[in-house]
Amino acid sequence: MDISAATTLAAGIVALVAPALVQAFKKYIPADYVGLTILGVSILLGVIAIAQAVYTLVNQAFSGKLSKDELAV
16 A cells, blocks of 8 residues: 555544544533544544554555565565
8 A cells, every 4th residue: 555545544534434433422422522532533543544654654665574465575
């Protein structure tokens, strides 16, 4: 996966999945904490997405040697 594709995917995950998760579990979140929960979930998913993008970039720098594929040896 190219770094631009990974970044686009990461932005899509944060933009689409975070509000969907909060809406799905909104009845379990106290009304005063919905905004804070959305922020927290967005930050958590953003960190995960950034980690994926960094892994992709580092893997490209090492010419795919971090891949689990046998062909990358």
